Amino acid sequence: MTAPPLKGIRVADFSWVWAGPYCTLQLAHLGAEVIRIETARRPCLTRMLPPWADQKIGLNRAGYFNQYNQGKRSMSLNLKHPAAVEVARRLIKKSDIVAHNFVRGVMERFGLGYEQIREFKPDVIMVALSGYGATGPLSSYISYGPAQVPLAGFSALTGYAGGPPMHTALSYADPNAGIHAAFAVLAALYHRRKTGQGQFLDLSLWECATALTVEGLMEKQMSHREPARRGNRDPWMAPHGVFRCRDLPEPIGGGVVDTWVSIAVANDDEWRRLCRAMAQAELGDDARFATAPARKRHEDELEAIITAWTSQRSPQEVTKILQEAGVAAFTCTANKDLAEDPHLNQRGFFVELEHPEIGARKHCGIPWRLSRNECRVQTPAPLLGQHTDEVLTGLLDYSAAEVTDMREAGALN
Amino acid sequence: MAGALAGLRIIEIGEMVSAPYAAKLMADVGADVIKIERPGLGDPARRRGPFVDDQPHPEKSGLFLYLNSNKLGVTLDIANARGFALLERLVQDADVLMHNLAPAEMDRIGLTFERLSKVNPKLVMTSITPFGLDGPHRDYHATNLTLWCAGGACYLNGSPEHPDKPPLAAFGQQAYYQGGAHAAVATMGALLGGLNDGVGQHVEVSVQETVASILEMTFAFWPYIGMIASRLGQKPIQPLDVMECKDGYIFICCIEEHQWHSFVDVMGHPQWAGEEIFQDRLKRAAHWDALRPLLQEWVGEQRVHELYTKALHRKIPFAPVSTMGDLLSAEHLKARGFFVEIAHPEAGTYRYPGAPTKYSVTPWEIRHAAPLLGQHNREVFGERLGLSDAELADLRKSGVI
Numbered sequence: 001m002t003a004p005p006l007k008g009i010r011v012a013d014f015s016w017v018w019a020g021p022y023c024t025l026q027l028a029h030l031g032a033e034v035i036r037i038e039t040a041r042r043p044c045l046t047r048m049l050p051p052w053a054d055q056k057i058g059l060n061r062a063g064y065f066n067q068y069n070q071g072k073r074s075m076s077l078n079l080k081h082p083a084a085v086e087v088a089r090r091l092i093k094k095s096d097i098v099a100h101n102f103v104r105g106v107m108e109r110f111g112l113g114y115e116q117i118r119e120f121k122p123d124v125i126m127v128a129l130s131g132y133g134a135t136g137p138l139s140s141y142i143s144y145g146p147a148q149v150p151l152a153g154f155s156a157l158t159g160y161a162g163g164p165p166m167h168t169a170l171s172y173a174d175p176n177a178g179i180h181a182a183f184a185v186l187a188a189l190y191h192r193r194k195t196g197q198g199q200f201l202d203l204s205l206w207e208c209a210t211a212l213t214v215e216g217l218m219e220k221q222m223s224h225r226e227p228a229r230r231g232n233r234d235p236w237m238a239p240h241g242v243f244r245c246r247d248l249p250e251p252i253g254g255g256v257v258d259t260w261v262s263i264a265v266a267n268d269d270e271w272r273r274l275c276r277a278m279a280q281a282e283l284g285d286d287a288r289f290a291t292a293p294a295r296k297r298h299e300d301e302l303e304a305i306i307t308a309w310t311s312q313r314s315p316q317e318v319t320k321i322l323q324e325a326g327v328a329a330f331t332c333t334a335n336k337d338l339a340e341d342p343h344l345n346q347r348g349f350f351v352e353l354e355h356p357e358i359g360a361r362k363h364c365g366i367p368w369r370l371s372r373n374e375c376r377v378q379t380p381a382p383l384l385g386q387h388t389d390e391v392l393t394g395l396l397d398y399s400a401a402e403v404t405d406m407r408e409a410g411a412l413n
Numbered sequence: 414m415a416g417a418l419a420g421l422r423i424i425e426i427g428e429m430v431s432a433p434y435a436a437k438l439m440a441d442v443g444a445d446v447i448k449i450e451r452p453g454l455g456d457p458a459r460r461r462g463p464f465v466d467d468q469p470h471p472e473k474s475g476l477f478l479y480l481n482s483n484k485l486g487v488t489l490d491i492a493n494a495r496g497f498a499l500l501e502r503l504v505q506d507a508d509v510l511m512h513n514l515a516p517a518e519m520d521r522i523g524l525t526f527e528r529l530s531k532v533n534p535k536l537v538m539t540s541i542t543p544f545g546l547d548g549p550h551r552d553y554h555a556t557n558l559t560l561w562c563a564g565g566a567c568y569l570n571g572s573p574e575h576p577d578k579p580p581l582a583a584f585g586q587q588a589y590y591q592g593g594a595h596a597a598v599a600t601m602g603a604l605l606g607g608l609n610d611g612v613g614q615h616v617e618v619s620v621q622e623t624v625a626s627i628l629e630m631t632f633a634f635w636p637y638i639g640m641i642a643s644r645l646g647q648k649p650i651q652p653l654d655v656m657e658c659k660d661g662y663i664f665i666c667c668i669e670e671h672q673w674h675s676f677v678d679v680m681g682h683p684q685w686a687g688e689e690i691f692q693d694r695l696k697r698a699a700h701w702d703a704l705r706p707l708l709q710e711w712v713g714e715q716r717v718h719e720l721y722t723k724a725l726h727r728k729i730p731f732a733p734v735s736t737m738g739d740l741l742s743a744e745h746l747k748a749r750g751f752f753v754e755i756a757h758p759e760a761g762t763y764r765y766p767g768a769p770t771k772y773s774v775t776p777w778e779i780r781h782a783a784p785l786l787g788q789h790n791r792e793v794f795g796e797r798l799g800l801s802d803a804e805l806a807d808l809r810k811s812g813v814i
Binding site: 049146208 | 417418438439442462463464466467473476478479526544545548549550553554555556558559560561562563565566567569570571575576578579580581582583584585586587590591594595596597598599601603604605606608609610612614615617619621622625626628630631632633635637638640641649653662663666668669695728730732733734735736737738739740741744745746748749751763764765766767768769770771772774775
């Protein structure tokens with residue numbers, strides 16, 4: 001194995017919450033040194049949302065922050081203070097990439113806008129993620145990932161048949177922007193390796209998410225209608241849904257927990273396999289269900305038959321039976337199922353590193369593997385400001401006395 | 414100026430969404446992509462639609478046309494020995510082989526990194542598979558829906574008011590888009606690694622793992638406090654919900670406390686807003702069942718665009734629930750030139766989503782429409798590989814291309 005591909009690349013990461021940090025997480029996974037600029041005066045939102053380890057509230061105990069900042073360093077800077085802005089400038093001079101997800105104008109007010117920093121760092125790559133992007137009539141308005149899900153068209157398309165528009169639960173626009181931003185940074189880095197040229201990358205969460213509703217956008221244009229919400233159903237496949245399984249006793253409250261399994265049948269052969277697996281082979285010859293169009297026409301009856309079978313079983317049992325029969329099925333997985341998934345554990349997907357405040361906790365790791373470059377999460381997410389002194393004296397050549405002065409002046413809050 | 418990846422050569426053996434999307438991201442910033450499809454049927458996305466006037470036609474599928482613009486298209490049966498030999502010749506000059514064949518299919522064809530890296534030691538081969546290349550679920554059958562469930566995303570979405578209704582998947586093939594976007598990132602990592610020492614490698618992407626990577630704070634609820642995050646439980650903070658106005662739907666969203674205070678101001682300080690149980694975002698989440706009807710009553714009297722505009726000016730991040738028509742006519746997206754018009758000889762001219770990122774120096778651009786099935790067989794096999802017309806005719810006759 002050789003060193004990770006971005007070893008030696010440094011990222012000055014002014015981003016926060018989820019979209020920007022998800023971008024820089026990918027860069028950290030690839031071996032870049034990512035230094036997050038935080039401020040104790042206004043800590044990252046993800047440090048202030050549950051869950052906190054063992055229900056004890058603390059800025060360093062939040063699962064949300066600790067998941068998406070693995071392998072990064074943190075320094076605390078009060079950018080309202082001129083000395084802190086000078087620190088940021090020195091850091092940028094020694095960095096290859098600058099990331100932020102402020103609305104247009106914020107970095108400029110700090111004197112750290114792209115045009116400003118390229119004067120002292122001409123080949124810098126800056127990536128700016130924002131809800132509305134860096135140009136256009138709405139570009140000075142703030143936005144957040146959760147609101148970008150409905151704005152981008154996901155809510156109009158997601159919902160139960162006949163019901164109102166719904167969310168996707170996740171702030172899907174955030175990680176989606178983050179992963180696309182990471183791609184853009186890497187493409188820009190590739191270009192810089194060949195030409196020495198840096199550039200500015202402007203990413204709008206709205207656009208990035210809207211692209212992934214393309215099937216809806218094309219239906220509107222090609223068939224001249226707004227697509228109907230259809231629950232978990234598919235235009236072609238049937239059955240295609242999430243089916244109720246046997247309830248589980250709920251250990252604490254004494255009630256029951258519902259469990260579910262997803263099943264998707266792509267063709268008539270798979271349908272007959274499903275029938276045999278349910279020990280109802282005769283259904284395979286039933287004209288109501290013999291072809292995909294017929295199954296679509298009788299989908300309510302079809303789903304009732306399948307639910308009658310799945311509801312007697314656990315989702316794991318259904319998955320096992322159907323996978324053996326060659327039918328796509330999988331438990332509708334909760335966080336606990338995921339953490340205990342034998343497959344993911346055997347593959348070494350999870351990362352459990354000792355964290356100074358909360359000990360070792362399970363986090364999701366890197367969702368890809370490179371066969372030659374050794375990419376792995378090296379350190380847990382940083383404490384707020386954990387590396388401030390180290391970066392100032394070790395990397396930016398400040399003396400200990402200067403650091404003390406800056407701290408007393410409030411520049412490092 | 415050419416795109417950031419100009420000169421990079423990619424061979425795509427991609428069907429449906431994941432590998433085609435990864436290769437599209439790279440093609441749109443300059444990479445030269447040759448897409449290999451099965452002779453006869455081609456990529457199943459051709460049969461998926463949505464279709465022009467709802468008439469299924471392999472050259473008129475909106476999904477296929479979006480995912481495959483900027484690519485050259487050839488047909489090649491790589492399960493055939495002569496077909497595989499042609500693949501090896503294409504791979505000789507390529508930087509990347511991007512594919513999403515299932516592991517069992519790779520075994521059957523003999524598509525291995527060992528074999529292809531002998532032909533081209535610089536090659537980066539990216540394998541996007543449902544569950545990865547090892548582990549007990551390696552050969553599990555999967556679709557987008559089962560992977561959205563396997564990655565833990567589906568379980569989180571639904572309606573607490575309707576516990577009888579199932580967990581609800583997000584619209585579209587989002588598990589596969591995430592598989593593709595993450596694969597593009599990992600592939601770029603491998604390519605940058607290759608610039609250091611000129612050696613290729615095998616990149617493996619598990620779609621299940623990419624979905625598990627985007628669960629926000631919900632995964633941590635288990636290892637951090639032993640709690641299962643479910644669609645029926647309370648959200649960490651509120652308000653974050655779709656509500657109905659007089660003339661449509663709006664997303665009510667207050668994340669920071671000052672946003673809530675401004676919203677209370679916009680509502681004219683109703684008396685209930687002063688209640689202790691609504692004093693911070695965590696409490697508003699805990700008492701959402703009490704707060705929601707109070708908000709809905711006020712929101713129900715508003716008009717979407719007026720409330721959205723008012724909120725924007727007060728730095729409250731509300732958003733309208735955009736329809737497809739709203740998106741296609743949105744002034745802001747127009748001003749940014751987001752949608753791009755692409756003319757296709759059979760399907761006609763439509764507007765497609767454009768650049769996910771705007772690059773200040775190297776352009777993102779559509780150079781040409783998606784290929785017709787086998788459109789570039791002659792250009793690729795004839796001109797690039799130097800096969801004669803007679804050889805091409807023979808390959809066609811024997812079903813290899």
